[in-house]
Amino acid sequence: MGTNGIFSNNSLQQTTGEQEPATHVVTLVEAVNLALARAMQNDPAVVVLGEDVGTNGGVFRATSGLKERFGCRRVMDTPLAEALIAGVSVGMASQGLKPVAEIQFMGFIYAAVEHIVSHAARLRHRTRGRLHCPMVLRTPFGGGIHAPEHHCESTEAIFAHIPGIRVVVPSSPTRAYGLLLSAIEDPDPVIFLEPSRLYRMVKQEIRDDGVGLPLDTCFTLRPGKDVTLIAWGACVHETLQAARELEKRNISAEVIDVASLNPIDYDTLLASVEKTGRCVIVQEAPRPCSVGSEIASVMAEKGLLFLKAPVERVNGFDTPIPYFRRENIYLPDVHEIVSAAVRALEFT
Amino acid sequence: MGTNGIFSNNSLQQTTGEQEPATHVVTLVEAVNLALARAMQNDPAVVVLGEDVGTNGGVFRATSGLKERFGCRRVMDTPLAEALIAGVSVGMASQGLKPVAEIQFMGFIYAAVEHIVSHAARLRHRTRGRLHCPMVLRTPFGGGIHAPEHHCESTEAIFAHIPGIRVVVPSSPTRAYGLLLSAIEDPDPVIFLEPSRLYRMVKQEIRDDGVGLPLDTCFTLRPGKDVTLIAWGACVHETLQAARELEKRNISAEVIDVASLNPIDYDTLLASVEKTGRCVIVQEAPRPCSVGSEIASVMAEKGLLFLKAPVERVNGFDTPIPYFRRENIYLPDVHEIVSAAVRALEFT
Amino acid sequence: MLYTKTPYAQHQFIDTEGKAVGNLPSWMENSEQLLRFYRTMTLIRLFDKRVVSLQRTGQMGTYASCLGQEAIGTAIGCALQPQDVFVPYYRDQAAQYLRGVTLPQMLQYWGGDEWGNHFTGTAAGDFPNCVPIATQVTHAAGIASAFKIRGEKRAALVTCGEGATSRGDFYEPMNLAGVWQLPLVLVVNNNQWAISVPRHLQTGAATIAQKAVAAGIEGFQVDGNDVCAVYDAVQYALEKARAGKGATLVEAVTYRLCDHTTADDATRYRDHEEVSAAWLKEPVKRLQTFLHERGLWNEQKEQQLVAECQAEIEQGVKDFQALPLQPVDDLFDYLFDTTPPHLIAQRERAKQKAARLAGGNRHGH
């Protein structure tokens, strides 16, 4: 189904050619906004929907300015219903649109699970390629933002378990920009989890050139030789800090941002652990059946011959993340990561 | 809140004292039925609800005869809505009832995920014990029954990841009876997954004495010394067959039925693997972030000093379970389990 | 209280005796159309029976019969235009047939092979049968949204049972269709039963049609066993949708004359008398009488039609039986646009396993 000129009715659509891509110094949430605008500019099939994504520009402002720029046909405030948002996206995607839907917080994604698992993930498979489902479901996730109950979930494992969907997590403005562009271009469904704790933590310079970063690939953020620290999302921040701490103790830590939680780029992870022989996995989620469990099990299986210590894991506790007065007890911190690395190194 | 005599309005309720417990030779689904009847007989707070559980006795007949015996106030056909079934159960449980709800197939549980994760699992925690949620959500699961699409799901990992709920899986009539009784008595929410492939596969003699089996405990089904085979649900069947195959090759395999998938009884699993030094985990579900991942990661971590080979895993593929003409390609079989055990044993 | 008014009024054109009711619409003078209805309903009734017998002899999986509901699917299939998208539930054999889904393909689907969802022809853009009840209604709202966004004069038509109307997945998209004025037609097959749960335990609403009030859209009941009534209503709703005038809920009142599926035994939960009474209202005989009385039909035509249909069906069954088992590769190659490396590796293992299983050596000993 051709998608050219399909929005020609829409007077607000911008189709003018552009000059040199501009460079912006932006936060992660601004990078998301830049990527959305770029994708909408480049491809009229891209539409944005969700609660408060229009005039309000999203409760975190990720969609700010999009409605003004691309019009209310392409930036749609939906009624308050998450199953609806996901299921309508499946329908739209089947018709050649590329919906980018926002679930306001990951704690509200559960009602959408049926449409994600039974439909988005399977539309291509069930129809043997006759229909497919190029949709992105974006949602802020994780704790540390002093938020109400249910606003701090890290249940990425639920989605990483399901065949047929990609689960992608950026941990910097640059990766948010590049990975989101690729997620939108990708012909299959992507759950795109944005660490809300990082939304405004740091700024980076981004060239708004519309170039995506590869999905299904890990990013080695810091080379090292003594221990491999593996993380994704907001924990990447503490993990990098931990690596700097370890450096002070003359320990050289390699830091890898997994970024794509399914499929996982095991080549990169295994190559690193083969080199260092020690491995620490850091995540906010509870431990059982988590992405950390998955990575640890693969490291142990394939790494039996080169692992010099058991895989260390730093997780949230096996409890719901506490309401904010006590959440710092729950969230992995630098001290815990450093200690785990030291344990791995001291193991004999 | 007292629950004595609360159904006294209900003329159908049976409260007569009983003689010696009867013994029955029953299939797994009949054992479920026996346990439900026993629990309802013993405790007037126990109620059953779901789609077709009343007059029809459930599409697999798990609730057969209950409505006739206990009346339609305690055995309720609900409208067709799974979020409703789960959420109404939370409300009932908060009032001192013990709802045992049926989700007709696990493939239809997804709409209920929000109520399970955000409410059932957290009601006690969020209110610091003021309210709690003694509910059981029963659902048939797994493939191999020649069923329509979406009727063969094994997504136990989604629930085993969530803090605050128990996930229990029987693999024989005896364990179905005993574990279901304990699940209903348990003051906290339990997801009770019944392997539909085993529903009518074998019969066992059961003494209908109302005595439950412990939750949070593994069951060692067969002692062995060379390799530990770990499974749950329908795969226990092929795993036991594999152990018999291995015996013909003079390999002594210990078979453990995990039974409770969260929390997991690691003491039993680790003691076995410490003894055998080799471990094979068998599951129907795809591999990433699964219960198998979790167990493998713990075995590797705690077992580093006694594991003589990498943990072997036999899983479904990372695809949806195929529609029935091809599902045998997907389901783990005896050959694969035997081969994995042999690989573990040959590893040096 | 301001409830939505419905301008659509007549809910029956042919009564249970096959007699005309009230003013017939002009399109009913078109005997081609009436004969097309009759031919389709006859074919589907015979086909349906054949599939049930294939199932009984182990050549088919669990099958959901449409016995008694042929009029609804037939009316829908005739009213839809090629540019529309049809989002079926699992008793839409008649509509699917008219959309170009072939009999072998239907058999392939119910026979346990996803290739049965790979429709061609006009149905190439239609949705596959939907198993998780009511979820297709939300997809249909998404499809209708796409049409609306692009300013296309196309409609999405979705069907479901009355049991499905108890789910959020029925209500949420209907509500959206009201706010967004979507080109969406919802046809509820109210066949009185959801497996064993009777209509009156499904909702306290006196009609399913009035659920439209909650969404501010038009809703009305029609006699679902009168193919002309259903056709007229669906036609009205589709034209309204294509003209950008919003969504409609059509409750087609019918009866499930069969078991829920071949895995069900309806005698467990409903009376023989109720079913016998329902047979008196069934749609095929009714249209036949009507055609007879109009001089459009006779015994000889009937025999000829039945013979034609039987031949078409037997050819379909033969073609189905000749279909190859789907390649193992297909389980892996249609999950993502580009099959990722880990699935390529698993595909190899699966092929080896398939070869082993084909060798009859299931347990490797």
Place this chain on the structure above:
Amino acid sequence: MLYTKTPYAQHQFIDTEGKAVGNLPSWMENSEQLLRFYRTMTLIRLFDKRVVSLQRTGQMGTYASCLGQEAIGTAIGCALQPQDVFVPYYRDQAAQYLRGVTLPQMLQYWGGDEWGNHFTGTAAGDFPNCVPIATQVTHAAGIASAFKIRGEKRAALVTCGEGATSRGDFYEPMNLAGVWQLPLVLVVNNNQWAISVPRHLQTGAATIAQKAVAAGIEGFQVDGNDVCAVYDAVQYALEKARAGKGATLVEAVTYRLCDHTTADDATRYRDHEEVSAAWLKEPVKRLQTFLHERGLWNEQKEQQLVAECQAEIEQGVKDFQALPLQPVDDLFDYLFDTTPPHLIAQRERAKQKAARLAGGNRHGH
């Protein structure tokens, strides 16, 4: 078409000018009741303002104000009886207060501590604030089912916003309440906005009340800024429920005079004029005028009441500030009835971590 009739008629007793409308019910002759309304609304308005200021100075988490909606919560709190169960949403400060939830407890909740949900007194059986929108409606249907099953003369009353009515979790339990004739009262706070999404983008239905038609239950609108109208309606619905006569949907029409929460900036999406116009209809001043004209109120009483409320609030704030940080153990010990071994082990680690963090040594260096 058979739509549900509503026997309940009058939707306003006090107009926006504070004047009586139509025939007043006899209970309105009870000045105690009217003064209780006024006292509660005044207290909650002042308390609400204080919480917002605590939030602005960093002593409170994100807070959802109930500014403008005090009448609804007050009416509910007064109409509920101890045996009923109240299932609130997050703008029910007034009702919670009347149910016995203390001000320090409310502050504790919004201050980020689950102990704030550990209500005592009449509220001990009530549900905690519900964050996942509309899900509480389903719980309320479950609670009402328990009453029905046990034949108890108790009602469950649940509140939500008009945004919540778009979710399946609103519709599914309302539908159940219709089929099962549950003792359930649904009160929708239609405050015209769901964060930034205006009422008209939430549903195409002309009223929220008419959504009751989809469930076959009674539904009607009342002026949500007229505490007497809301009280009368809720009272009617609760009595009906306790008498086993089924469920009611009450749409209380009001306006959110505040930002959505302290994390929101409503000037981004709505006009100053709309808010100013809404202020003219707000509930507290209206009741004050009415009481004045009846000779039940004067300037001096007002001053005294405000002083009393301020004192109660400041004491509440002080008590809240004196509350200890919840013990780390509690994060583990209330997950299951009996804390399993793996959580006991984790609890030890958590306590060590807490000690380390308390030592100010967050990064361990």
